[in-house]
Amino acid sequence: MTLTSKLQRLTALRPLSPESVASLVAAWDVRMVYESNSIEGNSLTLRETELVLSKGVTVSGKPLKDHLEAVNLAKAWEQVKALAQPGAALTERDLLDLHEILLIRIQDEANGRYRTYAVRVAGSNHVPPNAIKVPDLMDALFTEMESLSDPVEKAAKLHHGIASIHPFADGNGRTARLAMNFVLLAAGYPPISIPTTPREAYYNALESADSGDFKTFQAFLETELHKELDHYLAALEPSTSFLNTEN
Numbered sequence: 001m002t003l004t005s006k007l008q009r010l011t012a013l014r015p016l017s018p019e020s021v022a023s024l025v026a027a028w029d030v031r032m033v034y035e036s037n038s039i040e041g042n043s044l045t046l047r048e049t050e051l052v053l054s055k056g057v058t059v060s061g062k063p064l065k066d067h068l069e070a071v072n073l074a075k076a077w078e079q080v081k082a083l084a085q086p087g088a089a090l091t092e093r094d095l096l097d098l099h100e101i102l103l104i105r106i107q108d109e110a111n112g113r114y115r116t117y118a119v120r121v122a123g124s125n126h127v128p129p130n131a132i133k134v135p136d137l138m139d140a141l142f143t144e145m146e147s148l149s150d151p152v153e154k155a156a157k158l159h160h161g162i163a164s165i166h167p168f169a170d171g172n173g174r175t176a177r178l179a180m181n182f183v184l185l186a187a188g189y190p191p192i193s194i195p196t197t198p199r200e201a202y203y204n205a206l207e208s209a210d211s212g213d214f215k216t217f218q219a220f221l222e223t224e225l226h227k228e229l230d231h232y233l234a235a236l237e238p239s240t241s242f243l244n245t246e247n
């Protein structure tokens with residue numbers, strides 16, 4: 001079953017009652033914060049992330065930075081959900097605002113600002129462009145987004161574009177995933193959370209896109225989107241099986 005077919009089935013279930021999705025969304029939000037931070041090296045477990053977000057507690061032995069990353073990402077995600085109304089378009093200003101939230105009390109001198117110096121991507125052969133080129137490259141990326149009609153392609157290209165340009169001193173991966181999910185939400189799709197288990201496959205797909213093979217990266221994200229749609233549809237319409245993830 002195609003992504004479009006699954007989206008149509010999900011759309012047919014709308015409007016969804018708050019009661020039917022409250023626990024589903026709450027659990028997903030915690031998982032996304034945990035997984036998106038974990039990919040970047042955050043040491044909090046899923047349970048610890050839930051405690052930090054729901055109880056406001058700090059976990060003994062864990063760095064303050066890890067706690068702040070969880071709280072900040074959760075706040076940035078709430079901002080995405082508030083802004084990503086049907087048909088909405090993410091602006092460059094929106095992106096900078098989301099990045100500012102991500103790095104509050106972590107790197108205040110750099111939050112919400114493009115980098116002004118060279119950076120390297122750990123574990124990757126990709127060399128991000130010179131900092132002087134970043135503003136123009138980001139402007140070109142957002143201009144390209146205006147010409148794309150397929151939301152899944154747009155989400156994938158925006159994610160890859162941000163990751164490739166690496167416009168920020170820190171938080172590029174988390175910002176890219178927030179931007180990707182903004183596009184998906186505005187188009188009616190559920191958001192994607194990249195599990196920690198296929199982290200290597202995720203980075204390999206990104207590197208393929210860096211080398212000109214964008215289809216591999218988009219296919220990776222489409223597979224994850226199939227899983228998210230299956231999860232939502234199974235929870236909201238348990239009598240129907242949506243296990244076919246073929247395109």
